Amino acid sequence: MTTQTMEPRRLGRPRDTSRDAEILQAARDEIAERGYERTTMAAVAARAGAGKATVYRRWTTKAEMVIDAISCTADAALTIDRIPDTGSLVGDLRALRELKHHDEGVWLALAGLVSELPHAPELASAVHERLVRPRVRLVRALLERASLRGELLRDVDLDLLATVPSAMIAYRLLVSGEPLDSDFLVQLSEEVFVPLATGRPARVAEPLGVL
Amino acid sequence: MTTQTMEPRRLGRPRDTSRDAEILQAARDEIAERGYERTTMAAVAARAGAGKATVYRRWTTKAEMVIDAISCTADAALTIDRIPDTGSLVGDLRALRELKHHDEGVWLALAGLVSELPHAPELASAVHERLVRPRVRLVRALLERASLRGELLRDVDLDLLATVPSAMIAYRLLVSGEPLDSDFLVQLSEEVFVPLATGRPARVAEPLGVL
Amino acid sequence: MTTQTMEPRRLGRPRDTSRDAEILQAARDEIAERGYERTTMAAVAARAGAGKATVYRRWTTKAEMVIDAISCTADAALTIDRIPDTGSLVGDLRALRELKHHDEGVWLALAGLVSELPHAPELASAVHERLVRPRVRLVRALLERASLRGELLRDVDLDLLATVPSAMIAYRLLVSGEPLDSDFLVQLSEEVFVPLATGRPARVAEPLGVL
Amino acid sequence: MTTQTMEPRRLGRPRDTSRDAEILQAARDEIAERGYERTTMAAVAARAGAGKATVYRRWTTKAEMVIDAISCTADAALTIDRIPDTGSLVGDLRALRELKHHDEGVWLALAGLVSELPHAPELASAVHERLVRPRVRLVRALLERASLRGELLRDVDLDLLATVPSAMIAYRLLVSGEPLDSDFLVQLSEEVFVPLATGRPARVAEPLGVL
DNA sequence: TGCTAAGCGAGACGGTACGTCGCGTCTTCGG
DNA sequence: CCGAAGACGCGACGTACCGTCTCGCTTAGCA
Secondary structure, eight states: OSSSSSSOOOOSOOOOHHHHHHHHHHHHHHHHHHHHHHOOOOHHHHHHOOOOOHHHOOSSSHHHHHHHHHHSSSSOOOOOGGGGOOSHHHHHHHHHHHHOTTTTHHHHHHHHTTTTGGGHHHHHHHIIIIIIHHHHHHHHHHHHHHOOOOTOTTTTTTHHHHHHHHHHHHIIIIIIIIOOHHHHHIIIIIIIIHHHHHHOOOTTSSSSSOO | OOOOSSSOOSSOOOOOTTHHHHHHHHHHHHHHHHTTTOOOHHHHHHHOOOOHHHHHHHHHHHHHHHHHHHSSSSSGOOOOGOOOOOOHHHHHHHHHHHHHHOOOHHHHHHHHTTTGGGGOHHHHHHIIIIHHHHHHHHHHHHHHHHHHTTHHHHHHHHHHHHHHHHHHIIIIIIIIIOOHHHHHHHIIHHHHHHHHHSSOOOOSSSOOOOO | OOOOOOOOOOSSSSSOHHHHHHHHHHHHHHHHOTTTTOHHHHHHHHTTTOOOOHHHHHHHSSSHHHHHHHHSGGGGOOGGGSOOSSSSSSHHHHHHHHOOOOTTHHHHHHHHHHTTTGHHHHHHHHHIIIIHHHHHHHHHHHHHHHHHOOSSSSTOOHHHHHHHHHHHHIIIIIIIIOOOHHHHHHHIIIIIHHHHHHHOOOOSSOSSSOO | OOSSSSSOOOOOOOOOOOHHHHHHHHHHHHHHHHOOOTTOOOHHHHHHHHOHHHHHHHSSSSSHHHHHHSSSGGGGOOOGSSOOOOOOOOHHHHHHHHHHHOTTHHHHHHHHHHGGGGGOHHHHHHHIIIIIIIHHHHHHHHHHHHHHTTTTTTTOOOOHHHHHHHHHIIIIIIIOOOHHHHHHHHHHHIIIIIHHHHSSOTTTTTTSSSO
């Protein structure tokens, strides 16, 4: 047995994989400029200097393409390894805030997909797997780290707790339409998330906003 | 007594107000069946046995119509008056849960509007005023009632806190796609919201539904 | 019984029949400028200030539209009544040449349809009925007029004979690509058609070209 | 012996000239089945078991390929040498009819090219040279042979006359859509062409097919 | 009672995005 | 270097939906 996969040795000209990234970048740019709804497949293709067929060969649907576009970003690969252990949950979160290049774009692009999710299970699972889960998983990892330190309340449900930041951020961007300024992020972290996890009240005396 | 408004005394056939409710019901049905994106003004009109002009005479936009459709429901008018004062925040929330006829429909319809909000300020404020604010306001009223009882932590930000339940519910329905079962609502209330507001950990001794 | 037709009393906004002519004119203009192949439905619609749907509502196919476009012209309605009886076949043809506003456009548009005819029977019969037959019928009527005068040979097949001018004109425009100059038309008439019909040789002594 | 041309001695694998004929045959088959418009280069290549590049290496355009396809047939090489001198024009034409393997296919393929001719001069001249001229030239040669015999009218224009059969055949196949049955060919020859050339009426005593 | 203006169902209108398909070129691989 | 396969840029196709406009009718309220 030569190869472990049964792929039948692709014939013909292979996909130009460099076009993938260029098209996804064009998609991100269009979405950033015009929003999901007003983003056109033709415009994405034109911006990437590609034909529409080249786009549709890769993604059969605008939604699929957008998922790839917004999940293939640097900070999508944000893992617990890149968050230094500062010795406390509140410190770790502060470190996380400094790392994150404010991924508003991801959430705003998600806005356009939300209406499709209930009727497109594959799309929903892709969104979940690529966009939602990584963020929740990272928070959960921080909670587990804090748990090892003994910072957490005994009986708290980590799975539920880990969704709180994503929920609050999504709500602020998608529903109430306010920006993700750092005041909000600090407040979310130190007045909501940490007290909830540790059972200790927020340290209100401390000046808000590291940045 | 003349009319108090300067309306120039409408001539001609008056609008048939009974059509409003029928159209809104048709809109709700279509949205429930097909989702916001796939709902067509023509389909709503046809389902209501009306012409498109009859619909557009009342709402200039699909989004506006949908807002009316989903905000004109019984539990949209839920106010603090209808929540009995049970003597504790956790009890009040339990009463609220019993009152609420699970307004999933409202949130799912909201899903379709989310993508338009960043580009349609009027729509955004309508959504905010009609859908979001009433729910947040109700929660805030419950918090104020609890505050008078002395249940709350001194320095908690009521405005931020009051958005937590809406945020968690929106996230569950719109983003993670899970249903609003009562286990979740109990957990949200008693493991997240109440501890956050009062600073006291969840009453873990009490059975929390199935889990 | 009220009306003789069973038409069910058309509902809704009636077609704006004035758009028909404007679209057909736009189609003729586009075809004249760019040729049949390069004429686009979108371009025709845009030139007519119409939407594509308005065009497709009337003609489901480019070919159908073009047939209408080229058959709804003034000289399409050319009948024997408008050809004065000059007393001889050759004179009648001369009168015909003066009447005809050189319908090259019709034939050139036909060029684009020719490739579809063998596979589209409806199209073929439309082309035949609207474009070909009227021209052949006119010539045949002139032949019959000449026959009453006793100009014709006894045994000539009028049906076949009547197709000769159309065939020669089509061949010149579509196949050999030469223009329909008046020398050719005179020669066709006086060296080919009249001798063929009457059995008398062309009158070569006479100077060619009335015009 | 070196090559007589200055071609720089082609390197590498020589072109497989057997593919030419296979591709042209595939092209003819496709055109016969689907018509020129609906014939696809990809389909021709696939039918020939070839890649599109193999096709385009030989002909830069669908039209060019089709011209080759339809001009590389046996009776395309029909010359005056193969028409026995029967002693009369009408006899020579009868001999020609017996030789010709009814080249309907050529004319039907031409149908698809007609629409391109006005905008593609090279294509037009190729069509003219390869398809039209040989047929006209053959007829003209027969006319010249008849002229030597003294059969023709003195002042007839041979160039114009020689196009009549092609024009009538093209018209019948491309425009009126009727088949090239032998009745028509006989009538064309003996009631139209010969009388026109010789000035003598058709020999009506002889039975003309069915009619 | 009849007039009049606006409401009504129906559907045509100008736009615009969609996803598909064909053309003619280009790029990879194996022979 | 050829040949098979197929990706590429381009752009037309025909469909669907949006929000507006227009048709002929119905229906209230005023005269």
